[in-house]
Amino acid sequence: MSPQIVFLTHLILGYVPWLLCFGAYIWPRLRAMDHFDAQRAIAALHSLRLFGLAFLLPGVVGPNLPDGFATFAAYGYFATGALALLALLTIRVRPLFWLLVIAFNLVGVADIAVDFYxxxxxxxxxxxxxxxxxxxFPVIYMPLQMITHLAAFYLLVRSRSNAVSSFAGDAPASPARRN
Known part of the structure; x- marks a missing residue:
């Protein structure tokens, strides 16, 4: 089997075990948590993306890794990790925390999309x-990153719709009934 086929197989199939694990173990916990705590857990995972700068380290990556890929990937990972870390550092300032949660998720999704491109x-x-x-990174860690970004956006929208329902006078969903 050619290296290209192996890499593409790893890249695509990397989502399967993470989706199974996420669906069975992670998603039920995140859904049961307070939205703030769930976003905090997701931010903790993404704060590890600071290590993406290793895409620029000779010896960690080969000398023929295309610069067009390595540079953006390194700084995209780093920016996402830094924003997630800042979100964790601002948990006591809720408006800033929520702004940084939105920012690191937007930057993270954009980073992954541009890295694919x-x-x-x-x-x-x-x-x-x-x-x-x-x-x-791309075959093991990146699928979990994309899955958790999507989960974070879902939770953000869900918490927003619950807040709007509460404001409108509707009873918010009880924690046991959250989806």
């Missing part, structure tokens, strides 16, 4: 070995 543009599967130790 750049990977296709520079034919990353052809040089996947140049990812070196960072190979695990």
């Amino acid at each position: 750049d990977a296709v543009r520079v034919d990353l599967p052809q040089v996947a070995g140049e990812l070196g130790a960072m190979y695990a």
